[in-house]
Amino acid sequence: MATMATEHDEGTPLKVSEHAPPATGYQDSPPSYSENEGMFARTLDDTTIRRYFIRKVFVIVGVQLLFTFGIVCVFTYSSDIRNFTQATPAFLYSSFGIFIVMLVALNCCGDIRRQYPWNILCMTLLTLSLSYMVGAIASNYNTASVMIALGSTVAVCLAIILFASQTRFDFTLCYGFLLVASIVLLMFGFFSIFFYSRILQIVYGSLGAMIFSIFLAADIQLMLANHRYGLSPEEYIFGALILYLDIINIFLYMLMIFGGDR
Structure with missing residues (x-):
C-alpha cells in the first residue's frame, strides 16, 4: 500500500485518507488499538468492509432512534405516564447518572467500546437512559409542538445526510470550530437562565440546532471516510454513538424552537 501521512494529537491519532497528498518522512506502521488509540484510521481500500461498517452503524442508529422517538410519542400522548414522570423526578436523575457513566465508558474505554457484548x-x-430523559423533557411540551419538532428533525437530518455524502466540502476539518462554538453555546445557555425571553429561547435553539447539524455533517463524512479523516471500521459503536447524539441534540433544540414558553 502507499505510504500514508499521519497527524498526531495528545489523544487519539488521526490518519489522513487516500485523498490527501502523501507526505515524506513517514513510515507505514501497524495501527495500535490499545485504549483509545486507533479510533481514527485511514480509508480502507476494501470498499466491502467500509460499506458493511456503514450499514452496521446506520442499523444501530436506526434502532436507537426508533426506540427513542417511540418513547417520546408514548410520553407525549399518555397523560398517565406524563403525570408519573413529572411526579417522580428521581427516575430522571437516575437516568441522567446512568447516561453519564455509559457515555464516559464508551468514549474513554477503548477495550469496552470494541469488545462484544460489553459494547x-x-x-x-x-x-434506555437517554430515551427516558428525552421522553421526560418532551412530556413538558404540548403534543403539536413535539410532533412538529420531530418532523423537522427527520427532514433536517435526511437533508444533511444526503448533502454531506455528496458534497466535496470537507466538514471533518471543522471540528476545531465546532468545539469553540459548543463552548460559546454552553455559555450562552448559562446566561439565558438569568435573562430569559421567548426570543432569546428561539435564538438559542436555532444556534444549537445549527451547530449540531454541522456536527452531524462532519460525523457522516467521518463514517464515509471519503475526505481527509475517516473512522476505523472497528469503531462502529463509536460511530453509532456520535450520530445518535447528534440527532437527539438536533431534536431537543428543535423542540426548544417550536415548544413555546416552557
Whole structure:
C-alpha cells in the first residue's frame, strides 16, 4: 500500500485518507488499538468492509432512534405516564447518572467500546437512559409542538445526510470550530437562565440546532471516510454513538424552537 501521512494529537491519532497528498518522512506502521488509540484510521481500500461498517452503524442508529422517538410519542400522548414522570423526578436523575457513566465508558474505554457484548450492553443502557430523559423533557411540551419538532428533525437530518455524502466540502476539518462554538453555546445557555425571553429561547435553539447539524455533517463524512479523516471500521459503536447524539441534540433544540414558553 502507499505510504500514508499521519497527524498526531495528545489523544487519539488521526490518519489522513487516500485523498490527501502523501507526505515524506513517514513510515507505514501497524495501527495500535490499545485504549483509545486507533479510533481514527485511514480509508480502507476494501470498499466491502467500509460499506458493511456503514450499514452496521446506520442499523444501530436506526434502532436507537426508533426506540427513542417511540418513547417520546408514548410520553407525549399518555397523560398517565406524563403525570408519573413529572411526579417522580428521581427516575430522571437516575437516568441522567446512568447516561453519564455509559457515555464516559464508551468514549474513554477503548477495550469496552470494541469488545462484544460489553459494547452492546453499554450502548443499550445509554439508549434506555437517554430515551427516558428525552421522553421526560418532551412530556413538558404540548403534543403539536413535539410532533412538529420531530418532523423537522427527520427532514433536517435526511437533508444533511444526503448533502454531506455528496458534497466535496470537507466538514471533518471543522471540528476545531465546532468545539469553540459548543463552548460559546454552553455559555450562552448559562446566561439565558438569568435573562430569559421567548426570543432569546428561539435564538438559542436555532444556534444549537445549527451547530449540531454541522456536527452531524462532519460525523457522516467521518463514517464515509471519503475526505481527509475517516473512522476505523472497528469503531462502529463509536460511530453509532456520535450520530445518535447528534440527532437527539438536533431534536431537543428543535423542540426548544417550536415548544413555546416552557
